[in-house]
Structure formats: C-alpha cells, structure tokens
Amino acid sequence: MRLRYKLLIAVLVLTGIPFYWLLVDNRPGNAKSATIDIAGARRLAASIPGPAPETVHVQQVGWRRLPGTLFVAGGGLKRNLISIYALELNGPWGSIVIDSGMGAQEAGQMGLEHYSRADQARVDTALRAARVIVFTHEHSDHIAGLLRLPDFAAVAAKALIPPEQAPDGPKAGDLPWPADARSAFPPFAYTGMKAVAPGVVLIRTPGHTPGSQMIFARLANGREYLFAGDTATMARNWQQTRARSRLVGDIIVGEDRAAVFGWLKAIRAVQAANPELVVIPGHDYETLLYGKQYQGVRKGFVAR
Numbered sequence: 001m002r003l004r005y006k007l008l009i010a011v012l013v014l015t016g017i018p019f020y021w022l023l024v025d026n027r028p029g030n031a032k033s034a035t036i037d038i039a040g041a042r043r044l045a046a047s048i049p050g051p052a053p054e055t056v057h058v059q060q061v062g063w064r065r066l067p068g069t070l071f072v073a074g075g076g077l078k079r080n081l082i083s084i085y086a087l088e089l090n091g092p093w094g095s096i097v098i099d100s101g102m103g104a105q106e107a108g109q110m111g112l113e114h115y116s117r118a119d120q121a122r123v124d125t126a127l128r129a130a131r132v133i134v135f136t137h138e139h140s141d142h143i144a145g146l147l148r149l150p151d152f153a154a155v156a157a158k159a160l161i162p163p164e165q166a167p168d169g170p171k172a173g174d175l176p177w178p179a180d181a182r183s184a185f186p187p188f189a190y191t192g193m194k195a196v197a198p199g200v201v202l203i204r205t206p207g208h209t210p211g212s213q214m215i216f217a218r219l220a221n222g223r224e225y226l227f228a229g230d231t232a233t234m235a236r237n238w239q240q241t242r243a244r245s246r247l248v249g250d251i252i253v254g255e256d257r258a259a260v261f262g263w264l265k266a267i268r269a270v271q272a273a274n275p276e277l278v279v280i281p282g283h284d285y286e287t288l289l290y291g292k293q294y295q296g297v298r299k300g301f302v303a304r
Contacts, residue, residue: 022247026073031261036203036226036270037193038277041216044195052199052220053089053096059123059301060085060285061101061145062115071283072236073245080234083285084112084141086123087227088301089217093198094131095302097123098215098227100145105176110141122301124149129304132197133158136229136282137212138165140175147176156184160196163189164211171209205231207259223278223296226270230282231263235291238267238279 045052063083068075071082084107087098101123107115123145127133133155135143143165149155163169167177178184193216194202201216208230215227232238241264249255271277278293288294 022251023067023069023245024074025246026242028241028243028258028261031258031265033265033269034205034259034262036214036266038216038270038274041193041201041203042218042224044193044201045199045216045218047195048198050093050198051091052218053091053093053197054220055090055298056217056219056225056280056296057088057090057298057301058085058285058288059088059101059119059126060116061119061123062107062112063285064111064113068234069245070248071233071244072240072242074242075234075236081286082233082283084115084283085285086126086145086301087280088126088130089197089200089219090302091198091220095126095129096132096134096197096200096217097126097130099135099142099229100127100133102141102144103148103176105148106140106144120145125304126301127155130158132160132200134160134196134202134213134215135165135211136215136227136231137209138169138171138175139209139230142229142282144176147178147181152178152181153184156181157186159185160188160202161185162211162213164206164209169211171211205229205263207231207256207263208253209255224274224276225278225280226267227280228267228282231260232267232279233282234284235279235281235287237281238264238271241265241268 060083063081065079066082067077068080086101089096101120167181196202199218203214205212205214217225243260249257271279288297
C-alpha cells in the first residue's frame with residue numbers, strides 16, 4: 001500500500017505542478033503598472049473638428065466555449081463563451097469600425113462551434129461604409145475580416161495600420177495578407193496617443209502583441225469607452241488583474257506577460273478613478289450583453 005501511495009503522490013506532483021503553472025498561476029512578478037493618460041486622451045478627442053460618435057454597436061460573428069482558466073488564469077474549468085466580434089462607432093461625422101471579424105477559413109482553424117457568414121457579411125458592409133478602420137491588434141480573429149475582402153484594396157485605403165500590424169510586421173506570417181497589400185493603405189505611425197476622428201483616440205499598448213493598441217472614444221453625450229482588445233480578453237482580466245494562462249499567453253500567443261500585467265493594472269486604475277468609463281474587452285460578448293455598465297452598447301451593426 002505504501003508503494004501505491006507513493007506512486008499516487010508522484011503522479012499528482014508530476015501532473016499538478018504543470019497544471020498549476022500553465023493554467024492557474026497568476027503571479028505578475030515585478031510587473032509595474034503602465035499609465036493611461038485619460039486627461040490627455042480627452043484633450044486629443046476634442047482636437048479634431050466635427051461631431052463625436054453617438055452610438056456604439058457590437059456585431060458577433062462566431063463563438064466557441066472554452067475553460068475559463070485559459071483566458072483568466074485561475075478562472076476555473078467552467079466553459080466560458082469566447083466570441084469573435086467587431087465594433088462600430090456611429091455618428092454624423094461617419095462611422096469608425098474597430099476590428100473586422102474573420103473569414104470562414106480562420107473560423108475553421110480556430111475550431112469555432114458557430115460561425116455566421118451572414119453576420120460577417122454585416123461586418124464587411126460596415127467596413128465598406130466606414131470612414132476610418134482601426135484594429136486593436138494584429139491577430140487573425142481581429143484583422144482577417146478585412147484581409148479576406150475581395151475588394152480589399154479599396155477598403156484598406158481607409159484603414160490606419162501601424163507598422164507593427166502591417167504585412168511586414170512581426171506577426172505578419174500568421175495572417176492571410178493579400179499580395180501587394182502594403183501599397184493598399186497609407187503609411188501610418190504614431191507614438192503614445194493619436195486622435196484619428198472626432199472623439200476617437202488610439203493609445204499604444206504593446207504587450208499582447210507588438211502592435212496592440214486601445215481605442216478611447218468619447219461620445220457626443222459625454223459617455224466614454226476604452227476598447228481594450230486582447231490586453232483584456234475578458235472583463236475579469238482587468239477587474240481581477242488576472243492575465244491569460246501561461247499556456248495561452250506564453251506558449252500559444254507568445255505575449256509579453258509583464259507588459260500585459262502592466263496594462264491590466266493601468267486599466268483597473270483608470271477605471272477606478274473614472275467609474276463611468278466603460279471598458280470593452282476583446283472577446284467577452286456575454287458581459288457586453290448583460291453587464292449593467294454595458295447597457296449603452298447596442299447589439300448588431302446598423303443596417304445599410
């Protein structure tokens with residue numbers, strides 16, 4: 001019996017330690033908090049003449065359910081809804097589309113349980129109608145919708161794509177960039193923060209990917225939004241200062257874990273100081289639909 005107990009303990013140790021390290025451990029190490037200059041973002045948001053956006057819309061195109069601990073370290077094995085969606089700011093000045101969904105090819109590669117070509121078509125229509133297109137980062141579930149458009153060159157001319165997100169950027173090999181894509185959109189680069197439309201500001205936040213950025217938007221009614229992308233895949237990431245698991249963040253994605261923790265701390269701090277600020281996570285559709293603070297986010301893109 002004593003040998004059996006020893007073998008059982010050995011098995012538990014050999015499996016338990018890797019499980020804890022890869023899926024549960026959330027220690028941020030010596031990660032320092034980054035800074036989100038909300039006052040500076042507000043000044044920049046007012047620097048471009050024109051009416052600010054009036055509404056925020058979200059369009060889901062697909063989903064799958066996965067154990068929560070994959071995307072919120074230590075978040076339990078209960079399966080969470082991980083959604084792919086794009087967002088749209090609408091107003092008299094024109095629309096700004098944030099992220100672009102993905103093609104059916106990428107949906108298959110990611111093993112989505114559900115993917116709607118009709119819903120992706122709504123995103124495609126919004127991309128064609130947009131005045132400005134921006135991306136939270138350069139992963140296929142955020143940028144491939146644009147890259148798969150048959151009229152890519154015409155639509156990409158409205159996209160603001162910094163060098164880190166571009167066809168010659170560090171993650172370009174993972175994306176279905178069309179041939180000669182680099183000439184399809186205008187050169188665009190910035191440091192720190194940059195206003196790109198009335199009420200809309202880009203904030204560089206490298207960490208999840210080299211080209212990660214958040215988008216700050218101040219609506220005409222004064223309500224403010226911070227689109228976090230996959231720096232905060234789920235609302236719990238910033239609410240609990242919990243990064244993705246090491247399995248996803250370190251091994252699969254290869255992100256800068258310390259930098260991500262720094263930005264999560266920054267999001268939490270700026271939201272605590274500005275409780276009315278609405279933080280939009282990268283894949284947490286259920287929170288967008290049912291969270292009280294997200295009631296201003298409208299389901300579905302505007303019909304055109």
